[in-house]
Amino acid sequence: MVLTEAERVRGDGSGAMFDRIAARYDLLNRLISLGWDRRWRRIAAEAVAVNGGTRRPTRVLDVASGTGDLAIEIARRYPGAAICGIDASRGMTEIGRRKVDQAGFGDRITLDAGDALGLPFADHSFDAVTIAFGIRNIPDRSRALREMARVTRRGGRVVVLEAGEPPAGLTGALARFHVHVIVPFLGGLLAGAEEYRYLERSIRAFPPVSEFVRTMAAAGLEEVETRSLTFGVCNLFLARPAAASPVGTDA
Numbered sequence: 001m002v003l004t005e006a007e008r009v010r011g012d013g014s015g016a017m018f019d020r021i022a023a024r025y026d027l028l029n030r031l032i033s034l035g036w037d038r039r040w041r042r043i044a045a046e047a048v049a050v051n052g053g054t055r056r057p058t059r060v061l062d063v064a065s066g067t068g069d070l071a072i073e074i075a076r077r078y079p080g081a082a083i084c085g086i087d088a089s090r091g092m093t094e095i096g097r098r099k100v101d102q103a104g105f106g107d108r109i110t111l112d113a114g115d116a117l118g119l120p121f122a123d124h125s126f127d128a129v130t131i132a133f134g135i136r137n138i139p140d141r142s143r144a145l146r147e148m149a150r151v152t153r154r155g156g157r158v159v160v161l162e163a164g165e166p167p168a169g170l171t172g173a174l175a176r177f178h179v180h181v182i183v184p185f186l187g188g189l190l191a192g193a194e195e196y197r198y199l200e201r202s203i204r205a206f207p208p209v210s211e212f213v214r215t216m217a218a219a220g221l222e223e224v225e226t227r228s229l230t231f232g233v234c235n236l237f238l239a240r241p242a243a244a245s246p247v248g249t250d251a
Helices: 005-010 013-031 036-047 069-077 090-103 141-151 170-190 193-205 210-219
Strands: 060-062 082-087 109-113 126-132 152-162 221-229 234-241
Touching: 005 013, 005 036, 005 126, 013 036, 013 090, 036 126, 036 152, 036 221, 036 234, 060 069, 060 109, 060 141, 069 082, 069 090, 069 109, 069 126, 069 141, 126 141, 141 210, 210 221, 210 234
Parallel strands: 060 082, 060 126, 082 109, 126 152
Antiparallel strands: 152 234, 221 234
16 A cells, blocks of 8 residues: 555545555544544534534535444434435445445435535535544645535534644643554554554644634634543534525525
8 A cells, every 4th residue: 555656745635545445444443543433423423413402403414424434323313314425435435335234224324425625415405514534634624614514504513523633731642642653553554554644644734723613714614612522632623604604595
């Protein structure tokens, strides 16, 4: 698994890169996160409902859905919801479809290839839009966030779950050692050294929470709420489409 020169220059994170590691992606997630990624996704799924959980979604879009873990978690939590997942990696999507069928959600979850920078949906089509561990891999995050705001209905919710550079302090130092040493080591051992060096670099390069909040606000999202998870290794961002944002008209 060797990256092309073009991939090295742009930092990769492409669908092609994830195609190469798709077969081992779920196992690596469990090992690298020490199993915490499952809890993080459950928290993200809980956050999809608004008004203290009283307004439950009926239609959800999961961007960069990968192998479908968050889509499946949402389907479990909201029995009346239909979930559409899109991802740039066809290899990940194929694995995700098998997992969806095995989980018994084939009638409520669809997974297809798709581009976060040009979502193929009408304005205000979804009660909620989610993305887990995918926004840092998108080359134009602002554009992707604008697209997510555009397809979310007024009063709906945008949920972003993402890994980041742990904060200062003893626990942060231990977390940084895990991210910068253990993650690339395990990834290189089990998948490909270049791919998981990219993972470590992308986490290190992701902006601080306050800066990403400003990016979300500039993209037409408001009431941005943040939650630090597991010593800051992961962060949850919650927002709504701004009423005055130029994200299109109701479909």
